[in-house]
Amino acid sequence: MSGEHASINKAPRRVRSLKSRRDTLAAYMLLSPSALIIGVFGIFPLFFTVYVSLFRWRLARGRFTGVGNFISLFGANPLALVAVCAAVGGAVLAVFLFRHRSSQQRARGVFGGILLALSLAGFAAALPALAAQGDKDVFDALRVTVWYCVCTVPVQLVAGLLLALLLSRPLRGRQAFRVISLMPYIAPTVATAAIFELLFSLRPDSFANQVLRLVGISPLQWLQEPKGVFALIFGGAAQTGATGVIPAYWAAWAQGPSLALIAIVFYSWWVFVGYYALIYINGLAAIPRQLYEAAQMDGAGKLRSLFSITLPLLSPTTYFLTLLGVIGTFKAFTQLYVLRNPAVGSAVDPISVSIFFTAFRKGNMGYAAAVSLLLFVIVLGLTVAQQRTTGSRVSYGD
Amino acid sequence: MAIEDPMRARPRPTAGGVTVAVLLTLAAFLFILPFLYMLSTSLKTVGETIIRVNPFPFHPEFWPSVPQWVNYATAWTTANFSLFFRNSIITAALTVAGLMFTSALAAYAFAKIRFAGSRLVFSIFIATLVIPESVYLIPNFILITRLGWYDTLAGLTVPFMASAFSIFLLRQFFAQLPNELLESARMDGAGHPRLLLSVVLPLSAPPLFTVAFLAFVGSWNSLQWPLVATQTMRWRPITVGLATFVTEAGPQNQLRMAGAMISVLPVVLAYFFAQKQFTEAIARSGIKG
Numbered sequence: 001m002s003g004e005h006a007s008i009n010k011a012p013r014r015v016r017s018l019k020s021r022r023d024t025l026a027a028y029m030l031l032s033p034s035a036l037i038i039g040v041f042g043i044f045p046l047f048f049t050v051y052v053s054l055f056r057w058r059l060a061r062g063r064f065t066g067v068g069n070f071i072s073l074f075g076a077n078p079l080a081l082v083a084v085c086a087a088v089g090g091a092v093l094a095v096f097l098f099r100h101r102s103s104q105q106r107a108r109g110v111f112g113g114i115l116l117a118l119s120l121a122g123f124a125a126a127l128p129a130l131a132a133q134g135d136k137d138v139f140d141a142l143r144v145t146v147w148y149c150v151c152t153v154p155v156q157l158v159a160g161l162l163l164a165l166l167l168s169r170p171l172r173g174r175q176a177f178r179v180i181s182l183m184p185y186i187a188p189t190v191a192t193a194a195i196f197e198l199l200f201s202l203r204p205d206s207f208a209n210q211v212l213r214l215v216g217i218s219p220l221q222w223l224q225e226p227k228g229v230f231a232l233i234f235g236g237a238a239q240t241g242a243t244g245v246i247p248a249y250w251a252a253w254a255q256g257p258s259l260a261l262i263a264i265v266f267y268s269w270w271v272f273v274g275y276y277a278l279i280y281i282n283g284l285a286a287i288p289r290q291l292y293e294a295a296q297m298d299g300a301g302k303l304r305s306l307f308s309i310t311l312p313l314l315s316p317t318t319y320f321l322t323l324l325g326v327i328g329t330f331k332a333f334t335q336l337y338v339l340r341n342p343a344v345g346s347a348v349d350p351i352s353v354s355i356f357f358t359a360f361r362k363g364n365m366g367y368a369a370a371v372s373l374l375l376f377v378i379v380l381g382l383t384v385a386q387q388r389t390t391g392s393r394v395s396y397g398d
Numbered sequence: 399m400a401i402e403d404p405m406r407a408r409p410r411p412t413a414g415g416v417t418v419a420v421l422l423t424l425a426a427f428l429f430i431l432p433f434l435y436m437l438s439t440s441l442k443t444v445g446e447t448i449i450r451v452n453p454f455p456f457h458p459e460f461w462p463s464v465p466q467w468v469n470y471a472t473a474w475t476t477a478n479f480s481l482f483f484r485n486s487i488i489t490a491a492l493t494v495a496g497l498m499f500t501s502a503l504a505a506y507a508f509a510k511i512r513f514a515g516s517r518l519v520f521s522i523f524i525a526t527l528v529i530p531e532s533v534y535l536i537p538n539f540i541l542i543t544r545l546g547w548y549d550t551l552a553g554l555t556v557p558f559m560a561s562a563f564s565i566f567l568l569r570q571f572f573a574q575l576p577n578e579l580l581e582s583a584r585m586d587g588a589g590h591p592r593l594l595l596s597v598v599l600p601l602s603a604p605p606l607f608t609v610a611f612l613a614f615v616g617s618w619n620s621l622q623w624p625l626v627a628t629q630t631m632r633w634r635p636i637t638v639g640l641a642t643f644v645t646e647a648g649p650q651n652q653l654r655m656a657g658a659m660i661s662v663l664p665v666v667l668a669y670f671f672a673q674k675q676f677t678e679a680i681a682r683s684g685i686k687g
Contacts, residue, residue: 024513026590031519034504037560042526045537052536163425166418179673180426182680183433186669188619190637191658195432198439198651203448207435210453274429275680282681331530334621338641352532360626365536372533379530 046376049369057366069370075133083126090119092385128249137346138371141354145330147257148350152268153325157318159269160276165310167277168284178281181274193267193338197223200263208263222263223339226347228255229262258347264339271335276321283317284310323383330379351375431455436662440655441465447651466652473656481631482639483660489554489624489635490617496559497613498606504560505568506594510580520569523562531622539626549629558617564609571605572598608679615665636661 053069056062074081097112131139163181167174184192199207200222209219225232257265287310295305333352340348349357355375359368434455439447442462452459473479507513508520538557547553580593588596599606621637628634640661643654669676 020512023511023590024515027507027511027513027516030503030507030511030590030594033500034523034560034565035519037500037556038523038526038562041534041538041541041557042529042560042562043522045534045541046529048537048541049533052540163422166422169418171418171422175673177422177426178677179670180429182677183666183669184429185680186615186665186676187433187662188637188640188665190619190621190640191436191661192432194640194654194658195436198655199432199435205448205451207451207453210451214453270429270432278677278681327530331532333531334619334637337621337625352530355532356535356622356626359536359539365540369536372530372536375530376533380528383528 049373049376052366053369053373055366057369058363062366065366069367072367073135073138073370073374074130077133080126080130080133083122084130087119087123087126088381090115090122094119124250125246128246131249132245135371137354138351138374140346141349141351143253144257144261144348145350145352147261148265148268148332148336149326149329151257151262151265152272152329153322155269156272156276156325157321159273160321161280161314161318163273163277164280164284165306167281178278181277183274184271185275189271189334190338192271193335196263196267196270197339200266220259223260223341224343225259226344227258229259230254230256232259258344260339260341260344260348264335264348267335267339268329268332272325279321280314280317283314287313326382327379330375330382433662434460436655436658438462440469440652440659441467442469442652444650444652469652469656470660473653473660477639477643477653477657478631479636479639479657479660482634482636482657485633486618486635486637486661489551489633490614492551492555493558493617494610494613496555497561497564498610500560501564501568501609502594502599502606504565505572506590506598508565508569509572509575510577510593510598511590523565526562535622535626538623542627548627549632551633553627554624554633554635557623558613561613564613567609568602568605571602575601604675604678607675611668611676611679618661618665 052061054064054066056065056068094112094116097108097115100108167177171177201208202219202221202224203209204219206219206222208222212219291309291313292305295309300308330350331352332350333356336348336350336353337356340353346354351371352375355368355372358371359365438455438461442450443466446462450459450463454460504523508516542548542553542557545553547556575598579597583593583597618635619637620635621641624635624638625641628638636657640654640657643657
């Protein structure tokens, strides 16, 4: 770039502007094919979704309903939605205060702590109210999505890191192992999900049930079991005594993810652990060896090196994978679509599948567009929040 | 194994080393087991898929008594997987070709030309990466219906013929090429298209391969959009064929697994032949959500 710049500056002013104008024209010509496609199918749709969401839109555009679809989504009283947003905003502000306080500013820390506690309490109270007056299906789908995210991402991070650490030492057959560990990730999701549909079927002779029998557990319904796992393990205990809007809502959470969803979680582990390991291996390779040698000279053991060198220096990788994983689970569709069994109703339908069915089975596009905007806002919020909170703590090596 | 050079003899296996080997073997077994299950089920008779079952590949009951290769022929012809396969190949090839064309042009413009608005346009492109596919689904469905592209090849391919991500990957690489190379060709009077074709592209085989591979796998594996954008068998890809596989005779899992094998093979075979490039390509990006 600098070379080009120098030669341009030597040219007379008129020639220079002519050249740069011609360059600009050429650049936009080269950009036009991508800009056309990205504009029509990538940017315009976002605004068009907002437009669609304001109508009663079945096969064709119907009556203009304004915020009607959003009222069916969040309920008629906007107070609950405002309260939930305020609680989320408060929590974000509290975390921000924590992160940007210096040692002199103890008041900030105290204030941040109080704000965080208030926000969490407000959230715990306002969300049930919102769910009670809003669309039950959507809020159930959100719960499924959150469970799916919570059950998959942390396990994949830890297992991926462990695999990467095992693979970081010289070993015969390392390349073969890498190839094998990535196969689940590369193979088409529809095909591999179809295999898991057989592995975790409710038949007493299915793979999963035969394995259970080996350890003396009676067969389970797996993909056809809509009951929550905590409810299954502890009996109906989690459900009792749940009266009133707020306890009833959180009691539904307390039942845990459905067993059907857990089977899909196993699938996700199987697919993504190899990929996470690959990314971690790249992260490990970037850590300078001298650091370990220096630590060894100072008498640090292997475990100490792991916690003082490896993990802190891997934090950019962990951050990247967390972001990718959380956003990925909110967007995930194929495996959940293939592995959902009609017998479990909507117990494993995350928000993406719910949108799909609302739009293309029930034909209610206007409403589905409104729900998809909610998903968009959540994914955008997660991206921004994660960048703001984790971003400054991440170590970039130097 | 040949006779070992005593100077380079391996150190005696330590307890730690053995543990690592055992753990990795176990992990490899878990990764590969579902594929073996798919293979064995695809070769069984209908009856065997129900009664001849065992969770462990070491056990003879895991495998069919006599491999039914005919299942593949049945899946290919009667269950229409030949048509789905062909549709997927054509869709993926067209998508990749279109994407490579648009991305190379745009990446060159961003990497090698200084122009007004360059940063702004680039940021707008990149911002589209945050938007979940579910948000595109409804507006793009309405759009292709209006364009008359519903249930056509155009509807399946054109929306994916440009991607901010591919442009980003190629731009990173193009930007590293020294400007002196371009400047000397420019002195000889070559224009930008010429520079791209005769200087930049010949030096960029690895990143072009990466982008092509990621685009191919993305297109081959996609389900949500084809589910929405196709109605008849005409252009239905293999993923939709597999996901909506039902036979009049009820659950024919051996045929479904044969179909799954057919859909897995091209990707996995290609992967075996070019492991290194593929691993690098995957490391650079997530191809799955």
